Amino acid sequence: MxxxxxxxxxxxxxxxxxxxxxxxxxxxxxxxxxxxxxxxxxxxxxxxxxxxxxxxxxxxxxxxxxxxxxxxxxxxxxxxxxxxxxxxxxxxxxxxxxxxxxxxxxxxxxxxxxxxxxxxxxxxxxxxxxxxxxxxxxxxxxxxxxGYPRAGPLAQSEQEKVAELARQLQEGTARLWALRTESLEQYKAGEAAGGIDTSMLEQKLRLVISDFHQLVLAFIQVYDDELGECCQRPAPTLHPCGPIIQAVYQTLASCSQLLQAVVEVTDASVEAVDAVERQEREPICWDSRSFVMSLATKIEELTQKYQIFNDSLQKGMG
Known part of the structure; x- marks a missing residue:
């Protein structure tokens, strides 16, 4: 001493x-x-x-x-x-x-x-x-x-998991500190240019890290006291119909999309028919030299002209 x-x-x-x-x-x-x-x-x-x-x-x-x-x-x-x-x-x-x-x-x-x-x-x-x-x-x-005085393969497996989690936590900590250093450097550069207060940022970051640390400790304690036994239970058995149900669901979803597309095409067809019928009934001025006439009349006129032209063409070839 x-x-x-x-x-x-x-x-x-x-x-x-x-x-x-x-x-x-x-x-x-x-x-x-x-x-x-x-x-x-x-x-x-x-x-x-x-x-x-x-x-x-x-x-x-x-x-x-x-x-x-x-x-x-x-x-x-x-x-x-x-x-x-x-x-x-x-x-x-x-x-x-x-x-x-x-x-x-x-x-x-x-x-x-x-x-x-x-x-x-x-x-x-x-x-x-x-x-x-x-x-x-x-x-x-x-x-x-x-909470784990027992020995055997299960205890060894748990120790390996804990070691792996500890390694991941250390890597995450290193990355977090690297980001913290980078962030502080950027804000210090901004402070020099625009007067940003970095002290408040550092205090908030320390508070977040402290809260995260306390949450990790609380989770470990709750796991050891209450969740440990539940986590030792065997994994649930999945029903073999699972993939079939998923395939049926995907098929029904595709069918639903197809029906929706049919509805949209049907609606578009109805609108097109309505538009054509309105144009057949309503007179239209086709050019400055033509009289106002409906679409049906205009089509009939063009058909007659085509027929006259076709007849004359056939006579000329004969």
């Missing part, structure tokens, strides 16, 4: 905290400390402190002990991180910090270059938010694992 005592001996909260006098910061520190104890963090064994100022200083002051707590959180969220940290044994501490930042970015908890947050140099409120959300994920994973 020498490291812990060294941290606690650094000084009063006023020496390092920009949130001095802010009760919500100390309340958040107590909540994070309580979550660590509930999860049986081994780094808190033998540590008995209750003073909010001391707890605040322990969690929000840069120290090796604080980084070890964060390292423990990361390994609980992603067990494969243990091998990564083991391979970095003896390497500069910045290497571990970069891995923690990478994991936090994949979990949508921080920016890809937020080393100051992990180091403990960011604002206390931001640090405590980061830790609290990380511990919420640890608690959710603990609840999910408790």
């Amino acid at each position: 020498a490291e812990v005592n060294a941290v606690l001996a650094l000084g009063s909260p006023g020496d390092f905290c920009e949130d001095e006098g802010d009760n919500r910061v100390f309340k958040a520190a107590l909540e994070v400390f309580g979550k660590l104890k509930d999860l049986n963090c081994p780094l808190l064994e033998g540590l008995y402190i209750t003073d909010p100022n001391t707890i605040h200083e322990l969690l929000c002051t840069p120290s090796k002990y604080r980084l070890e707590i964060l390292e423990w959180m990361c390994t609980r969220v992603c067990p494969s991180m243990q091998d990564k940290f083991s391979s970095l044994k003896g390497a500069p501490v910045e290497a571990k910090i970069q891995e923690m930042v990478k994991l936090g970015h994949e979990l949508m908890l921080c920016a890809p270059d937020d080393q100051e947050l992990v180091k403990g140099c960011a604002s206390a409120w931001k640090q405590l938010q980061f830790m609290g959300q990380m511990l919420d994920i640890v608690q959710s994973l603990a609840v999910g694992c408790s």
Whole structure:
């Protein structure tokens, strides 16, 4: 516990905290400390402190002990991180910090270059938010694992599905952050040109990401508590008549379209007949040299002329 005592001996909260006098910061520190104890963090064994100022200083002051707590959180969220940290044994501490930042970015908890947050140099409120959300994920994973103590092929299949979903979530997170960076750059360029406020946009984006994170956690909890058993039921049996019904439906739909086309053609024919009958009855002036006459009269006149022309043609050929 020498490291812990060294941290606690650094000084009063006023020496390092920009949130001095802010009760919500100390309340958040107590909540994070309580979550660590509930999860049986081994780094808190033998540590008995209750003073909010001391707890605040322990969690929000840069120290090796604080980084070890964060390292423990990361390994609980992603067990494969243990091998990564083991391979970095003896390497500069910045290497571990970069891995923690990478994991936090994949979990949508921080920016890809937020080393100051992990180091403990960011604002206390931001640090405590980061830790609290990380511990919420640890608690959710603990609840999910408790619902599956059984072994066997089914459990292995579930683990593979969870791993695949985790991979897809990480890819989606990376794309979302890439879009966020691109969007902010575009709006900053627009701000320089037209005075657009990017701070409000960033706040809204953070709120949306936070809401999405909470929805994912809520779904995981509801699935484990209520939906898990239902999802283990066998898939429903589809009736073999399904394709036949679909084919009949498509045939009836085609027949209906054909009948509709017949109706439209019939209506058009009736209108055409009506138009011809009106033209037969109504006198029309065909040209400036002709008298006004009906279509029937005009056709009869043309027929007679054609007959005279045809007769003369036949005589000429004979």
